[in-house]
Amino acid sequence: MFKLLRFVLVAGMLGFALYVLFWPGAAPVLQVGTDRPGVGRGGTTATVRASASRGVTTLRVEAAQGERAVLLGERVMKAPAPWAFWRGRVREVKLDVELSPATIPELAEGNLTLRVTAEGAGALLRGPRVSKENVDLPVRLTPPTLGVTSRQNYVAQGGSGVVVYRVGDRALEEGARDGVQAGSWFFPGHALGGSDPAARFALYGVPYDLSEPSEIRLVVEDNLGNAATIAFVERFFARPLETDTIRLSAAFMEKVVPEILARTPGQSDRGDLLENYLAINGELRSRNAESLRELGRASRETFLWSDTFLQLPGSQVMSSFADRRTYFFDGKKVDQQDHLGFDLASVSSAPVPAANRGVVVMARYFGIYGNTVVLDHGVGLMSLYSHLSTIDVTEGQEVDKGHTLGRTGETGLAGGDHLHFTTLIRGLAVNPIEWWDPAWIRDRVLGKLAVPASE
Ligand SMILES: [Zn+2]
The missing domain is CATH 2.70.70.10 (Glucose Permease (Domain IIA))
Incomplete structure (x- = not known):
């Protein structure tokens, strides 16, 4: 009876020792997502998650273009000792990083690689498990083209107007927008009809309390936030309240x-x-x-x-x-x-x-x-x-x-x-x-x- 108990005890201790010394756990699982399909002047938020059953100790995100790499964000967790299985471990780490000309100096058009690295807790005699993932994103910094084609763009304070214009192809992609911004109001553009999808029009109103015609602008923005605007109103009739x-x-x-x-x-x-x-x-x-x-x-x-x-x-x-x-x-x-x-x-x-x-x-x-x-x-x-x-x-x-x-x-x-x-x-x-x-x-x-x- 005692023999059996001793055997179980020794086997258990041996198992725990092996676990502490050699078993580093599974490598962290990475998830990378972006709110836009690439990087432009409007900025893109990348959300990165790393999870590991024995805990995540480091999560690092870099942006690389050619030879240059910029550290966008890093989180380092203090890992408990490998034998301290009762101590709390950080099993999931999340990091939001901003990709834009402001966070990546000398950002150039072309391609950008988001490099994500995460380290797991590791064991006493084995180094930490490391996971890496690279995500390629296109970089575009020029807005779609925009040109006004209608004449007599005259409008009155508190009045209505129609403007006709042409946009570049990228303005027609999903997630892009075009139309008229008048103060805090946005009036979306529509296809003019006919065979040319680039020909567009917007029906817009001028707020009754807007007296500055430069606040009325035609706007086109691609799905990466690259925007062009034109102040198109040729004549403005002020109508004070x-x-x-x-x-x-x-x-x-x-x-x-x-x-x-x-x-x-x-x-x-x-x-x-x-x-x-x-x-x-x-x-x-x-x-x-x-x-x-x-x-x-x-x-x-x-x-x-x-x-x-x-x-x-x-x-x-x-x-x-x-x-x-x-x-x-x-x-x-x-x-x-x-x-x-x-x-x-x-x-x-x-x-x-x-x-x-x-x-x-x-x-x-x-x-x-x-x-x-x-x-x-x-x-x-x-x-x-x-x-x-x-x-x-x-x-x-x-x-x-x-x-x-x-x-x-x-x-x-x-x-x-x-x-x-x-x-x-x-x-x-x-x-x-x-x-x-x-x-x-x-x-x-x-x-x-x-x-x-x-x-
Ligand atoms: Zn009334």
Whole structure:
């Protein structure tokens, strides 16, 4: 009995000694990934992972071009002694390194090799197990070509524009992008049609509060972040915001606040009329603007309309596009907001026609706008009809120009029966006056989009 026990004990000790002295464990397993398919001016992040059951002690990443190598990152772990099997070992090590002209001096176009080396813990009489992996990445530092082909690139503050341009092949690869950047808004480009895929156009809006035309630029960027931009606007018509003063009355707030609170889940009651009003006029207004921006991202890829947009028939303009409104209550300034649309008044409960052909993408109660219909006309262009008393269409429905969408009313933030109307590009409110003008549509939109007959 004792003999057997002694044998087991000795065998166990011998096994442990052999393990400590000679068994270095398996070599670390490496995983290398990059967020872009190569290295360009935009930079690429490489994520490297090494894992080993007996622990990883070193992970090193270098970038090599020809004879030159640059250390991009290194992690060294303190390994516990080989017999201290109870001590914590770092079994997985992760390292993110940035590959760009900033981290790799004298980076040249061509090829770059990412060299990854990891060492495992090792045993007492055997060195550590080392794993190596090389990943080749193309390096490109020149942007795709970009040239503007449309003439008369004139645009107004708060207005809309179309620009036609040509891009180099690399701008058409997956992960590349092109379009117009106007302040913080980006308007993606589309194929012009015809046989030349390099011919592109963008429909863009100029934010109503952007007064510096150099902030409107055509942009092309390949999938490695190499970007070219052109300031293409030849003439810019500044249209400073109008200013207006609104004197709030308790009677007006008592009319609009309870309805909006009751019909807007998520808008909490603050227990005070003025506070509720200010939350609706401020926070809810911005939430509604964000929803319109989201709708704009899902616009149809092709134009659904073909001619001038309709204005509400027989209507009077009560308020035109882009007013900066200062609100007073009890003689004190309490708020300031920008009003972005036309307020059109007709007879009460007047039928509201679709301004042009499109698809209904919203038909519901919509915060400050009350009962609202939004039509998608394609390529980011939409029109919005609000404060309606009734809605006669449903989401997803296709409507022709002139189709009755509903009737005017005073739901939402409205003091009396009127239609709040605006056009939107990718959710940015733009002045509808241009879209009501047949000459403007012909010269600034349709004339530019015509594909030459020879193609
Ligand atoms: Zn309005």
